[in-house]
Amino acid sequence: MEQIKKVLIALIITPLISVFLTSPSFGATDSVDVSIEVVSPYAPLGNDTLLLQGTYRNKTNTNLTNLSFQLLLSDPITSRSALNIALSSSSPEELLPRGQIYKVSDLRPGASAPFSIGINTAQLLSKGPGAYLIGYQVINGTETLGASFTVVPYLPDRSSVTQLGITLLWPVTSPPLRNGDGYLLDETIPRSTTSTGRLRNILNAGRSNSVVWLLDPDLLDLAEKAARGYFIEDSPERITGVYPNEMSTWFNELRTIVAASERWSLTYANADLASMQRNKANSAFEQSVTIARATTEQKLGFTTGGTFLFQDKYPIPESVIGLANSFGTNAIVVPDSALPPIAGTTFTPSGTTTVQTPNGRVKVFLTDSLLSNASNNTVENAVQTSLQRQRLYSDTLLIALQLPNIERNILVSPNAYWEPTSEGAAVFAEGITKAPWVKTAEAWSVLAKDVSTVQRDNFLTTTPAQNIELSADQMTRIKRGQSLLAQLTGLFEQPGVVSGDFATAILRAGSQYWQNAPSQARDFINNINSTLQTSRDNVRILAGNSVVLPSDKGPIPITIANDFPEPVIVKLTATATPSFRFKAEDLAPITIAGNSKQSLSFTGSVQGTGAVDVTLQLYTRDGTKYGEPKIISVRSAAYSTVATYITVIAFVVLIILSTISIYKRIRLSRKNVK
Incomplete structure (x- = not known):
């Protein structure tokens, strides 16, 4: 306290007559900036000296003379909403000039000086418990040059409330x-x-x-x-x-x-x-x-x-x-x-x-x-x-x-x-x-x-x-990322080939943090999905666009590429629409060595004439669909040969019938002439 007293400006100077002025202005046009930097104690009792310390500064380019401080004080505020409104205002209506006026030092342009004012709490906050707005304004005669305020909680009897x-x-x-x-x-x-x-x-x-x-x-x-x-x-x-x-x-x-x-x-x-x-x-x-x-x-x-x-x-x-x-x-x-x-x-x-x-x-x-x-x-x-x-x-x-x-x-x-x-x-x-x-x-x-029994609106x-909330589009991308990751993790017999960080990275894309940054959220998950997509394409089907079977049944050759350094295990299926036109044998899971291609064939059969679109699809060991399907056209050469025979026979029959018809017409014509 002795150190505080040493920085006091002589505010115990002869008090002037107590006057009431208009409400202080806290706007940018004030000539003096008043700053309250210390309130001590934070929550005073009645016998405490409430000390407010700070500085006041000349914001103008001219000398300011004949300056005085005047106390600003409100009645106790007991409403939380009223307190919040008052503290959000630059000049709360509850805050009024009260008490004595103290002469303080003049200020040169841009200069500042400290102040420290101590007042007995019981005398100052005499209207009972509550939150008091308190501050000081700098005046020159009847003109207010600047002001500042704070709030002080006052509960003289601490035992009067349940903690x-x-x-x-x-x-x-x-x-x-x-x-x-x-x-x-x-x-x-x-x-x-x-x-x-x-x-x-x-x-x-x-x-x-x-x-x-x-x-x-x-x-x-x-x-x-x-x-x-x-x-x-x-x-x-x-x-x-x-x-x-x-x-x-x-x-x-x-x-x-x-x-x-x-x-x-x-x-x-x-x-x-x-x-x-x-x-x-x-x-x-x-x-x-x-x-x-x-x-x-x-x-x-x-x-x-x-x-x-x-x-x-x-x-x-x-x-x-x-x-x-x-x-x-x-x-x-x-x-x-x-x-x-x-x-x-x-x-x-x-x-x-x-x-x-x-x-x-x-x-x-x-x-x-x-x-x-x-x-x-x-x-x-x-x-x-x-x-x-x-x-x-x-x-x-x-x-x-x-x-x-x-x-x-x-x-x-x-x-x-x-x-x-x-x-x-x-x-x-x-x-x-x-x-x-x-x-x-x-x-x-x-x-x-x-819980509290107070009724509440919902x-x-x-x-x-x-x-x-994060957008539906963001959630769609998250689900896409999880699908890509599930495909990749199902490829490998040994765990840990695909970084576990991807699973949690996808979850990070669903953080509340991104609610105020939707475009960055989209970029974040897109980068993850792009990396997973590129990795997924390391395993793919290599096949021509069409296959002709020598008869209604025959081999369908394909190649599966694996650009991962580790071996992968996949299963291949072949289906057609409509399904009755094409049948394929069941294939066992296939192990493909790292950085290699493996060729294989399976037996398929076609029913009916014309080509049928067959969808080739890879699956992981756990049955998860892997990658994009490859669609090939499959037809049977046997049905083409039969069709040729039928056409030739039909043509021969047509020639014979035409010859017979011409012969009959010639004979009929000769009879008519005779």
Whole structure:
């Protein structure tokens, strides 16, 4: 406190007459920029001295003289919505000039000076508990030159409210920027683990606060592998990544921290399960849920609480909730706007409810939108850090004051892909969990409790939510990728010939991350499918366009090429339309050596005259259709010979009949002449 006092401007200078002025202007035309950088204590008691510190700066090209500070203060705000509106305004109507005016130093053009003002809390915030807007305006006579304000939560009697339970969900995710070969598309993710990077900031803030870790198994898989070195895709070559040490350090720290904390898995790559279910990408839906927990636990080396379906921005239909739960999700997270309390509810209920789904009733976590959305606020300097903390403290106090004697639990979470600064991540976690009227609650304990009985409207199925989902076209491409991969993996007797990264890369194409980047999502899956398509074409049928059988039955020769270095096993079928016109013998599976071609023939038979189109199709060992079919025309030479004989005989008969007819006419003519 002594150090603070040393930087005081002489604001204990002779006070002038107290006057009331018009509401302050916080616009860009202000001559003086006022910044409140410190509020201490954050949540004062009555006998505390509330200290506001900061600077004021001359924004003009002229000297500013005869300057004074005047206190701005509101009555206690007790409504959460009113507080949110006030803090979103540049000049809230609740904030009025009050108290004494203090003479301060003049400012040269561009110059700034510090200020520090301490006032007894009980005298200043005398109208009872609530959130007080407080600030200062710089005046010159009757002219306001600039102003700034913050908010201070005030609860003089801490025992007057039941502590508010807060569960802060802490997602650790990253953009799914890794292709089917396991190469990163760029350095975005590794760079985010460096000292000022996004993942580093999230890790450090979670380390220092009581949070519930929600871990993306795709990110953990990447971190474990990249810690040993990684490549960046840069066509036509690959480039060695430059941050493997940072990735290793970050991953090892994460494992150590979450080992001593509550931890859960997200679905794989934080999947857009709503779009998968709507567009019948059933395999992708199931895999995104079922492999998530096992992958997370394998990478961590220890168990988790289970799997969260984390839909933090938009609602999802009951059918998705029920299906995900049937595949193994333990908790569903949606914003409270999806299931808001019915009109007339005057308090913030606990953030749990149940939803009736086709698979039964499922418990759902509802994140508080006002608190959660505060994670989107820009926090890059001392002023923004201070205001963010005061905002969060004040909002949690107003929730506690709504039902001071009732125990409730509120769930909060930042956006899955938020990009906080170091200060932003730290102050968000601290502001949510460390207010004196807050106690943190673990997610498993909230799951075990009875849900809130408050009636809620149901907006789980909305058009805006459907519009933000990944497109049907994207899901079609994902299903195409899975089909190509299934064909390739069924070729080889030895497992692991086709990289396992392709299966998870296809799932990455279904991540919620791509919802705001549809064109990039399409390019991502197209590149994967193109690689798989090229690989699939390594095994193909080589055959002519037509075959003539010497009789109604005969050999049909073909060649199968295998450009893979490994041997493959395929089965060949031959069918025709209509099927009764062509029959072929059953062929046993064929093993084709690597980098070779194998010729073979099978017996086919044709019924009837004319050519018939025969479809040659390869299948894998497990019966999966492989590659595009080859269509050849097959006809029988036997039917051509018979037709020739018939034609000749018919011609001879015609000649004989014609000769007889001519002979008869000649005889008849001679008789008539006689």
